[in-house]
Amino acid sequence: MTTEATRSPLDPEVARRAAALSYRARSAVEGLLSGMHRSPHRGPSVVFVEHRDYRPGDEPRLLDWRAFARTDRHVVKRFEQETQLRAWLLLDRSASMAWGGFDADTLGDEAIRKDAHGATLLAAFAYLLLRQGDAAGGGGFDVALHDDLLPPGSRPAHFEQLLARLARPAAAEARTDLAQSLRAGVERAGRRGVVAIASDLLDRRTEVFAPLAQLVARGHEVIVFHVLHRDELELPLRGAARFVGLEGEAPLEADLDVVREDYLREVRAFVDEARQSCATAGARYLLAPTDVPVERTLAELVGRRRRR
Amino acid sequence: MGFTLPLALLGALAVAAPILIHLLRQRDVPTRSLPTVALLRRATAESRRKLRLRDRLLLLLRALAVLAFALGASGPWLASSRAFDDGRRASIAIVLDDSMSMARRESGERLLATAIARANDQLDALPPDSEVALVLAGAPARLVVPRTRELARVRRALAALPDTSARGTALSEALELARASLSGAAQPRRVVVFSDFAAHARLTELPPTRGIEWALEALAPAAPANAAILEAHAAPDPTTPGRLSIEVVLRAPEGRHALEVVHDDVVLGRTEVGVEPGVEVAALVHPARATVHVTPPPVPDATVRLVIEDALDLDDARGVLLRPSAALRTLLVDGEPHPSRDRDEVGFLARALEATPHDDGGIAFRIVDPDAFAPSALDEIDVVVLANVATLRPRDAESLRRFVEQGGGLLVAVGERVEPRVLRAQLPWLPASPRAARALPEQTTLRSVGRLPTLDARVSRVVVLEPALGADVLVETAGADEGAPVLVRSTFGEGRVAVLAIPVDDAWSELPYSPGYLPLVSELLRDLAAARRAPSAMLSAGASIELAPQSLVRAPDGTVHEPVDGRFDDTAAPGVYRVLDGDDVKSSFVVASPASESDLTPGSPPEVTAGDTNGTRSERRRRPIDPWFFLLGGLCLLGEGWLRAR
Numbered sequence: 001m002t003t004e005a006t007r008s009p010l011d012p013e014v015a016r017r018a019a020a021l022s023y024r025a026r027s028a029v030e031g032l033l034s035g036m037h038r039s040p041h042r043g044p045s046v047v048f049v050e051h052r053d054y055r056p057g058d059e060p061r062l063l064d065w066r067a068f069a070r071t072d073r074h075v076v077k078r079f080e081q082e083t084q085l086r087a088w089l090l091l092d093r094s095a096s097m098a099w100g101g102f103d104a105d106t107l108g109d110e111a112i113r114k115d116a117h118g119a120t121l122l123a124a125f126a127y128l129l130l131r132q133g134d135a136a137g138g139g140g141f142d143v144a145l146h147d148d149l150l151p152p153g154s155r156p157a158h159f160e161q162l163l164a165r166l167a168r169p170a171a172a173e174a175r176t177d178l179a180q181s182l183r184a185g186v187e188r189a190g191r192r193g194v195v196a197i198a199s200d201l202l203d204r205r206t207e208v209f210a211p212l213a214q215l216v217a218r219g220h221e222v223i224v225f226h227v228l229h230r231d232e233l234e235l236p237l238r239g240a241a242r243f244v245g246l247e248g249e250a251p252l253e254a255d256l257d258v259v260r261e262d263y264l265r266e267v268r269a270f271v272d273e274a275r276q277s278c279a280t281a282g283a284r285y286l287l288a289p290t291d292v293p294v295e296r297t298l299a300e301l302v303g304r305r306r307r308r
Numbered sequence: 309m310g311f312t313l314p315l316a317l318l319g320a321l322a323v324a325a326p327i328l329i330h331l332l333r334q335r336d337v338p339t340r341s342l343p344t345v346a347l348l349r350r351a352t353a354e355s356r357r358k359l360r361l362r363d364r365l366l367l368l369l370r371a372l373a374v375l376a377f378a379l380g381a382s383g384p385w386l387a388s389s390r391a392f393d394d395g396r397r398a399s400i401a402i403v404l405d406d407s408m409s410m411a412r413r414e415s416g417e418r419l420l421a422t423a424i425a426r427a428n429d430q431l432d433a434l435p436p437d438s439e440v441a442l443v444l445a446g447a448p449a450r451l452v453v454p455r456t457r458e459l460a461r462v463r464r465a466l467a468a469l470p471d472t473s474a475r476g477t478a479l480s481e482a483l484e485l486a487r488a489s490l491s492g493a494a495q496p497r498r499v500v501v502f503s504d505f506a507a508h509a510r511l512t513e514l515p516p517t518r519g520i521e522w523a524l525e526a527l528a529p530a531a532p533a534n535a536a537i538l539e540a541h542a543a544p545d546p547t548t549p550g551r552l553s554i555e556v557v558l559r560a561p562e563g564r565h566a567l568e569v570v571h572d573d574v575v576l577g578r579t580e581v582g583v584e585p586g587v588e589v590a591a592l593v594h595p596a597r598a599t600v601h602v603t604p605p606p607v608p609d610a611t612v613r614l615v616i617e618d619a620l621d622l623d624d625a626r627g628v629l630l631r632p633s634a635a636l637r638t639l640l641v642d643g644e645p646h647p648s649r650d651r652d653e654v655g656f657l658a659r660a661l662e663a664t665p666h667d668d669g670g671i672a673f674r675i676v677d678p679d680a681f682a683p684s685a686l687d688e689i690d691v692v693v694l695a696n697v698a699t700l701r702p703r704d705a706e707s708l709r710r711f712v713e714q715g716g717g718l719l720v721a722v723g724e725r726v727e728p729r730v731l732r733a734q735l736p737w738l739p740a741s742p743r744a745a746r747a748l749p750e751q752t753t754l755r756s757v758g759r760l761p762t763l764d765a766r767v768s769r770v771v772v773l774e775p776a777l778g779a780d781v782l783v784e785t786a787g788a789d790e791g792a793p794v795l796v797r798s799t800f801g802e803g804r805v806a807v808l809a810i811p812v813d814d815a816w817s818e819l820p821y822s823p824g825y826l827p828l829v830s831e832l833l834r835d836l837a838a839a840r841r842a843p844s845a846m847l848s849a850g851a852s853i854e855l856a857p858q859s860l861v862r863a864p865d866g867t868v869h870e871p872v873d874g875r876f877d878d879t880a881a882p883g884v885y886r887v888l889d890g891d892d893v894k895s896s897f898v899v900a901s902p903a904s905e906s907d908l909t910p911g912s913p914p915e916v917t918a919g920d921t922n923g924t925r926s927e928r929r930r931r932p933i934d935p936w937f938f939l940l941g942g943l944c945l946l947g948e949g950w951l952r953a954r
Contacts, residue, residue, distance in 0.1 A: 096343035202343055232344045240337045245345035252345055254352045258359045262351035
């Protein structure tokens with residue numbers, strides 16, 4: 001087991017800043033316990049939803065006497081139920097996520113690998129949710145969902161288990177099959193909740209975003225954290241080099257002085273395409289470069305939610 | 309081009325360095341991992357071609373820079389093509405050899421083109437206010453542009469020169485013309501000669517001049533093998549009526565060669581000639597003879613062609629006149645026939661005509677008595693000679709008048725039997741009125757006037773001639789009796805008439821024994837026939853020929869020319885020229901290349917000494933060009949840097 005496997009993905013300072021945030025699900029979610037999120041069911045809250053004809057067995061305190069005075073009918077008031085949110089946090093553990101930039105060898109532990117950044121991001125998100133009483137679970141995926149997926153829970157011990165799963169390093173040579181993993185996620189997600197995915201999305205097959213739409217159709221709120229290293233975004237090298245992929249791609253020789261502009265154009269197109277595909281599927285997309293603090297990404301997520 | 313430090317050329321081996329670096333660099337590029345390599349692959353798909361091009365350009369520039377520096381360091385120099393390159397203002401006569409041997413190809417370019425380029429180069433080197441004269445050394449030597457400050461005029465004349473000609477070489481005459489063209493020039497006088505200085509030019513010394521600097525530029529030091537057709541004559545095939553035998557004399561390398569007779573690209577006959585090793589004439593060429601038998605269609609001319617690739621193509625073909633009527637047809641009316649030819653009135657004349665060269669068709673003649681003179685036969689005659697004819701029948705006199713008016717030629721030679729009074733009455737339109745004969749002093753001789761050959765013959769008696777207005781006296785007496793007309797010629801109608809005041813035999817003069825007799829007779833008869841019929845003759849290149857009015861000439865290259873003032877002199881190209889009357893071919897003549905020009909054996913230019921010529925022989929200068937190579941290397945490096953920075 002490597003050092004990364006044993007180290008907690010959630011730095012206390014990050015946790016402290018994440019705790020200051022508050023996340024509300026955009027759509028109604030279904031939880032076992034009451035909480036701060038809207039539920040599709042009616043229940044004891046202060047948010048009035050509708051009137052319904054009185055039926056024997058209804059609590060008399062729910063009768064709307066003013067309505068009775070106006071209409072001479074017995075109706076009861078119904079209120080929105082607030083429930084606990086269940087979040088599935090899925091981290092891409094393919095080989096391409098185990099990349100820490102061109103200077104990774106020089107920087108050693110200082111290098112920020114994409115899988116580590118994704119794990120921190122999801123851990124902070126889980127900590128945020130658990131702090132407000134919601135449940136979080138999840139694990140990793142590469143060509144498929146890993147078997148040790150942790151169901152959502154809200155106890156502190158459960159959170160420690162989740163952190164341990166997120167901290168596991170990516171498997172060498174493991175390829176990404178985002179579609180396959182998400183399809184399995186659709187089956188496992190169960191009741192309506194939040195599905196958060198941290199991935200570099202380097203699986204450019206056309207059907208890769210189709211399962212996202214299925215998750216949304218089943219009432220889940222889907223969040224995609226697109227984790228990319230700054231070196232991937234800007235390619236800060238000069239001269240010619242032979243480039244090898246991390247997931248078995250054929251090597252390629254290129255002179256970056258010549259191809260940089262074209263590469264940056266391709267990267268922009270890739271990011272735009274991912275953003276557009278997520279929007280089409282109804283998922284929320286957030287670009288999460290490794291050099292951007294996770295709490296800023298979470299703040300963007302929460303901020304957007306607030307604006308809505 | 310040469311090198312001062314040839315060993316420095318070894319530095320050119322360093323060109324391998326950038327190539328090796330290029331290859332090693334391709335092999336030693338660092339390996340980097342990149343998750344988004346798929347995106348990079350898509351990006352490079354567009355720029356890979358650009359990258360490859362840039363890499364190759366970089367390699368080329370680097371290699372070129374190394375080469376340029378290595379070449380520059382070896383001290384390269386060029387032999388200056390300018391004879392006088394000192395930038396001094398001068399009066400220069402450029403002598404350009406445009407003879408046929410200059411039409412040979414050296415390294416794919418004709419020597420004449422090289423000479424023209426050198427002459428232009430020489431003009432470029434001249435400072436303002438220099439004077440230039442242009443002399444062409446193809447026979448006959450011509451002063452094309454007299455001394456002038458208008459260099460553009462000289463350039464135009466150079467540009468207008470045809471790239472080939474069949475002219476012989478008249479280098480000595482051209483140098484004389486060049487010398488004469490510079491007389492009176494106040495600036496330094498210089499003559500630059502561009503020629504192959506072939507051995508056939510026989511130029512052994514320069515004209516004796518003072519104060520002229522000479523520069524002799526020999527353009528072709530080597531002697532390539534050159535095959536040539538030297539002669540071609542057509543004659544009736546004695547074995548088969550209607551067929552012609554074309555005798556061909558040629559020079560060719562050892563082996564078998566095809567010989568063709570063609571007319572307007574139609575092959576009339578073909579044979580193979582085997583050339584055996586024998587006497588070597590020039591570089592690896594030997595003399596040979598061949599006969600081609602053809603049954604020609606009714607065409608007046610053809611071209612004999614030797615199918616071979618050699619240095620000089622102009623002499624591999626030669627025009628030949630096929631029609632026997634190419635000969636000048638002459639009717640000799642013998643006024644005093646005699647069984648012995650020596651005592652016959654036209655005996656000497658007939659012998660002279662038989663000896664006339666046949667390469668231009670010769671002169672065919674028929675002798676008749678005055679009684680047998682039939683006017684109807686004049687349709688087939690070009691010239692009539694009345695030799696001591698006492699009298700003519702009136703209808704014969706009238707026929708002769710019409711014959712001359714329509715372009716025929718008539719020579720009336722007097723004699724013992726001619727009565728001047730009768731002659732005046734019968735032929736009153738003669739160019740000179742004959743009077744009584746008179747004896748001449750003993751030391752009286754004949755002297756030609758104008759273009760006729762020189763005569764050296766004593767004369768004892770003449771008929772006194774009174775030339776008509778406008779008539780030309782071609783021969784007159786000299787010596788003891790000075791200036792009496794002997795041969796008078798003028799035109800009548802479209803024809804020409806001449807009166808000879810002495811007989812054509814040796815009765816009154818020693819003219820038949822004179823070396824000039826044969827040329828005189830030949831040229832006189834051709835001159836008299838010129839107006840009636842266009843000549844079918846063999847000419848030297850550059851010669852002028854007299855043609856009937858309204859005639860047109862189609863040159864061998866197919867272009868049609870109009871004679872100027874009845875003369876045509878654009879005969880530089882070898883081959884068959886056709887004289888046209890409308891669309892019909894009236895006759896043909898052949899411009900033949902001189903056999904000597906086919907011998908390309910190089911001679912040596914005469915030594916220019918500091919004696920009475922007071923001149924200097926120009927040396928080929930070395931013009932260093934290493935700065936250009938260093939400049940090129942620097943530019944390559946700049947370009948490499950710029951390309952690398954992009």
